[in-house]
Amino acid sequence: MNNNDILIRLRYAFDIKDNGMVEIFKLGGIEITKEEVQMMLKKSDEDEVGMACSNSMLDSFLNGFIIFKRGKQEPKPGQPEKPAVAIKSKENVNNIVLKKVKIALALTSEDILAILEEAGITITKGELGAVLRKEGHKNYKECGDRYVRNFLKGLALRYRV
Incomplete structure (x- = not known):
């Protein structure tokens, strides 16, 4: 499974609209347009290639999804402001x-x-x-x-x- 498939399946499971996807990416720290989201979620045919979702983009989306579902958590003293990228490979x-x-x-x-x-x-x-x-x-x-x-x-x- 590639990162785009994961995004497509998460979107379907929770019935997230395009604007919701843009908002979740924004919560995760990435500014992305509605058109870019649509390109990522497009089923890629052989002749038409959508936009690939990188590991860092997927990680930001998942972090944004946590904030979307649970709310923003204030960092504790001494804790780094932004979490490190968890998806390394x-x-x-x-x-x-x-x-x-x-x-x-x-x-x-x-x-x-x-x-x-x-x-x-x-x-x-x-x-x-x-x-x-x-x-x-x-x-x-x-x-x-x-x-x-x-x-x-x-x-x-x-x-x-």
Whole structure:
């Protein structure tokens, strides 16, 4: 899954309009126009290529999504003003998406397991814990496309009424 697919699926799951997407990007610290959002969300055909969503853009969108859902949090004394970019490589994108959507929606591990179950995927609590760990931890496990795809599908089933 590429970053544009993740944006498209999140947008569908929560029924976010173009103006809402622009606002979420703005909350995440990126100024983007409605036309650029539409280009990113366009299904790319072979002859027509939309705008690619970079890792930093996706990270900013996810940070904006957290603020959109939970509100702005004032930094504590000694804490950096702006969070560091969490998506460092193509390999950890899925893990970061899972973590940040979990934070934005205030989901518990049981909620995530239930959402995956709705989408037809069964994993253990231990496997989920390994996916949610910090990269570099001895029990860290890379999250595959299949889990994120079905997690986003489960979100659409749960939140899109």
